[in-house]
Amino acid sequence: MDHFAVTNLTFAYAEDAPPIFQELTFAPEPGTFNLLTGPSGSGKSTLLKLLAGLYPQYGGVIQSGEVTVNDTEISTLQPFQRAAHVAMLFQNPSRQFAMRTVLEQLQFALANLQLSPPEIDRRIQTVLTDLHLTQFTHRALETLSGGEQQRVALASVLALGSSLILLDEPFANVDAAGRTQLLADLKTLQRTQHKTIILADHDLSGYAGLVDQLYHVDGTQRTLLQESPAALPATTPATPVQGQPLTTGPLAWHDLSLTVGDRPLITAAQFTLPAGQLGLLSGDNGAGKSTLFAALTRQRRYAGDVRYQDRPAKQYKLKQWALQVAEVYQNSPDQFIRIQASDELALSAQHSLHPTYWTAERIAQAAARLNLAAVLDHVSYALSGGQQKKLQVLSMLIMGQPVLLLDEPFAGLDQASLQAVLTLLQQTVHDLQLSALVVSHQRQGVVSFMDYELRLADQQLQLIAGEAA
Incomplete structure (x- = not known):
């Protein structure tokens, strides 16, 4: 399994800007399920992009420290090399789409890894089956709902076979049943294939019993605080709306x-x-x-x-x-x-x-x-x-x-x-x-x-x- 580490990292969006992280050290244990929490703007997405090697290549400055995979700075790897180690699902799934249909998008993503056509077909069938998406195979991406697009984007990420999977608010537009199913699928993937999963989310429901490590991104101290997963709330029944008498309208x-x-x-x-x-x-x-x-x-x-x-x-x-x-x-x-x-x-x-x-x-x-x-x-x-x-x-x-x-x-x-x-x-x-x-x-x-x-x-x-x- 790959080993990822953030060591004494100080990162800012510009040389003269205040740091987002100050001497941050973070090394997720391989094969674990990790949850990131924290207020909007605290740096959760920034940390994921650093782990994915997208920063500082596409923004920001590492003022000190490093981010490595197996002791190699991840930003020095070519994109197709990084994909063998780490894959990231963005908040907006449409940013990951380049093709017209679900099948074409998966084929495109895997072709960039220089895989053989039989291996590409095998991975596509596996991931569509595992995520219950076979009925979407030939659907145009633009005809899918936001939640359906999110599930397809996740399929594209999982098909890459990377050892570290980074997920940035992956359930924001997903219905309750889909959220529960995808969480179960991710946990199964972590357990059976020994993937390391780091997921950023504001909604903490449904994670009790699934998370190995819980971290809070503290934007004030510019660091990560480790917390006990036992603090995660248990799933509660959906609260109904207490309806009011309705007025008329235009x-x-x-x-x-x-x-x-x-x-x-x-x-x-x-x-x-x-x-x-x-x-x-x-x-x-x-x-x-x-x-x-x-x-x-x-x-x-x-x-x-x-x-x-x-x-x-x-x-x-x-x-x-x-x-x-x-x-x-x-x-x-x-x-x-x-x-x-x-x-x-x-x-x-x-x-x-x-x-x-x-x-x-x-x-x-x-x-x-x-x-x-x-x-x-x-x-x-x-x-x-x-x-x-x-x-x-x-x-x-x-x-x-x-x-x-x-x-x-x-x-x-x-x-x-x-x-x-x-x-x-x-x-x-x-x-x-x-x-x-x-x-x-x-x-x-x-x-x-x-x-x-x-x-x-x-x-x-x-x-x-x-x-x-």
Whole structure:
């Protein structure tokens, strides 16, 4: 088994920048399952990229110390050589895709290892079977849900056969059943093939009994603190939403049906989004939640009737519609327009539909509550995944469209950040009487803020919590 070590490492994003890690020493025991925790922006992703040899090649400066595999500095190895030792799954799975279909993507990844065609075929069949993905073999990657893409990206990583597997928030968009299954698959891989697994996650549910070592990334002390895995919480039953009586609202759909190719996703759905209330849209990966949002924002064709203020959506020009119905995308950088975080917020303020509400003082207060004040002069694309989410949500709240659809807005958020985002979201929805609907697979810490829940399953969209008006 390969031996990885971080020795007396001091790393910063620039020579004159404060260090992210200060004289860090870390050597995971080969063949163990390791969990990294810590606040958004503390350095979890940075540590994984250092172990993968991506830093300092693609960013940052090692001011002292080294990262080695079998006593060789990992950054000196060629990419195909590194892949034999270490593979990494990024927070955003689409960043790992270069081909059109699942099969083509796996073939491409393995061909870069200079494997023979029979070995490539063998590995593909093995990993698709092990991860229960054989039905996706010929699917186009762009037609998969965020959670399905995450599972395919994981398959690409596991197929490489690397001894160290690094996973950065791998379950952010995965439903509860998929999360449980993938955790079991990873544990089996660790036990049977003696893989070393290092996984960064904010949601600690489901890890009890699986983790060998638990580490907390301390951004203040710029180091790792080892903790007892016995402190991990036991799995608890999903908490239901305590539904409230629903109000009326401006956006409604009737007999709405959606398909992807020849596969029906939603049949004859109808609902009116209530104003001044926050709703949860739940459902398994691939059920059609993101597709529904795409239809409501007129980015995808649909059958049936969608209306705003009782006027058919198709009577609005697209620019007019965008001023009524907005979406917070799963992938935060897709939403950014400006390079610097402060400029992103300034642009939203310039075009806000509620400028008297979103004053400069209120925006500054919101940024401080979200712990963004210290990074507003940073490049938006260089922020951590959690910081990007908070910046994205704040910028869209400032815009203030009457209808706001949020697709996995809590991915990558630690508990403190989650509560801050939800509190700000709830307050803004109430104050401005917005109609807000949230897709989230995370329920812990979320459902108590929700006024109602819609469930999408078996092509049916049903109100399962909340009393219809």
